[in-house]
Amino acid sequence: MAEPDGLTLIDTTFIGASGAIRDAAQALGMPIVRICLTHAHSDHAGSLDKLVAGLPEAEVCFGAREARFLRGDRALLDGEPKKMLKAMVKLRTRPSRELLPGDRIGSLEVFAAPGHTPGQIAFLDTRDRSLIAGDSFTAIAGLYVTSQINPRFPFPTLATWDRPTALASAVALTSLKPSRLALGHGRVVEPAAAAMVSATARG
Ligand SMILES: [Zn+2]
Numbered sequence: 001m002a003e004p005d006g007l008t009l010i011d012t013t014f015i016g017a018s019g020a021i022r023d024a025a026q027a028l029g030m031p032i033v034r035i036c037l038t039h040a041h042s043d044h045a046g047s048l049d050k051l052v053a054g055l056p057e058a059e060v061c062f063g064a065r066e067a068r069f070l071r072g073d074r075a076l077l078d079g080e081p082k083k084m085l086k087a088m089v090k091l092r093t094r095p096s097r098e099l100l101p102g103d104r105i106g107s108l109e110v111f112a113a114p115g116h117t118p119g120q121i122a123f124l125d126t127r128d129r130s131l132i133a134g135d136s137f138t139a140i141a142g143l144y145v146t147s148q149i150n151p152r153f154p155f156p157t158l159a160t161w162d163r164p165t166a167l168a169s170a171v172a173l174t175s176l177k178p179s180r181l182a183l184g185h186g187r188v189v190e191p192a193a194a195a196m197v198s199a200t201a202r203g
Contacts, residue, residue: 001106001107001108001109001123001125001130001132002028002030003106004114005031005033006030006031006032006033006034006057007025007028007030007031007033007034008032008034008035008036008105008106008108009021009032009034009035009036009052010034010035010036010037010038010123010132011036011038011044011045011049011134011184012035012037012044012045012046012047012051012086013044013046013047014042014043014046015042015046015047015050016046016047017046017047018051018054019147021047021051022051022054024048024143027168032051032055032058033051033057033058033059034058034059034060034061034082034105034106035048035051035052035055035058035059035060035061035164036060036062036105036108036122036123037049037061037062037063037066037070038063038113038120038123038132038133038134038135039066039091039116039117039119039120039121039134039135040062040069040070040088040089040117040124041062041087041088041117041135041159042067042087042089042112042117043087043184044062044170044184044203045070045089045091045157046089047094048091048093049091049092049093049096050093051123052088052093052161054069058114059096060093060094060095060096060097061095061096061098061099061105063096063097063098063099063100063110063116063119063120063121064098064099064100065077065114065118065119065137065197066102066118066119066120066121067095067118068118068119069085069088069089069090069096069117069119070089070090070091070119070188071090071094072090074088075085076118077118080162081161081162081165083161083162083163085117085118085161086158086161086192087159088117091178099121101121102125102194105123107125107126107127108123108124108125108126108132109123109126109183110122110123111123111124111172111173111176112169112172113134113136113169113172113173114162114165114166114169115136115137115146115147115161115162115163115164115166115167115168116134116135116146116156116159116160116161116166116169117161118161118162119147120134120135120136120169121134121182122134122173124178126174126178127175127179128179129176129178129179129180130178130179130180130181130182131173131176131178131180131181131192132182132183133173133181133182133183134135134183134184135156135159135160135183135185136169136173136183137165137170137181137182137183137196137199138150138153138157138183138185138186139181139183139186139187139188140152140153140185140186140187141153143186143189143195143196143199144157144169144182144199144202144203145166145167145199145200145202145203146160146163146166147160147163147164147166147167147170147188147203148163148202148203149164155184156184156185160185167200167203170196170199170200170203173196174193174197174200177193178192178193178196179191179192179193180192181195181196
């Protein structure tokens with residue numbers, strides 16, 4: 001996301017993508033000044049350590065709950081369903097800031113989006129209501145809540161920690177009436193609101 005002082009990067013894909021991410025920022029002609037993660041899965045956080053090594057000034061933001069996973073503490077907390085955690089990655093990098101729902105990071109407001117992982121977060125751009133929602137949904141061959149298997153791309157659902165919680169979060173994100181929905185997997189969905197309503201009704 002572009003801000004007056006540079007780019008806020010949300011998620012870093014698999015390990016090995018740091019060069020491609022830096023090239024993409026260079027093509028946009030703006031520096032990466034903030035890096036935020038939606039959740040602690042390897043295909044979202046994998047390139048963070050390498051990327052931060054080349055961007056020592058960048059602010060690094062993790063959701064507070066996911067920060068525990070990212071430093072290697074996989075314990076579930078009281079009140080969290082005792083389901084299996086999958087594909088979690090441990091990082092060397094420690095965040096310069098831990099985010100809670102309601103926090104602002106530049107133009108982005110943080111929302112809770114648990115279920116896919118216990119502490120996934122989403123980011124709503126307050127300028128145009130674009131929502132960046134990690135793996136709350138997938139948008140490959142249609143829009144699916146991650147609680148429901150997308151037959152063309154089942155992996156995010158198979159890696160989901162607690163499907164009922166994921167569906168409840170998708171419903172809550174839908175109530176924000178985003179203009180546009182950007183996800184970890186699939187195309188950007190625009191307009192987003194009606195597609196999110198039908199995906200959550202199926203989900
Ligand atoms: Zn994921």
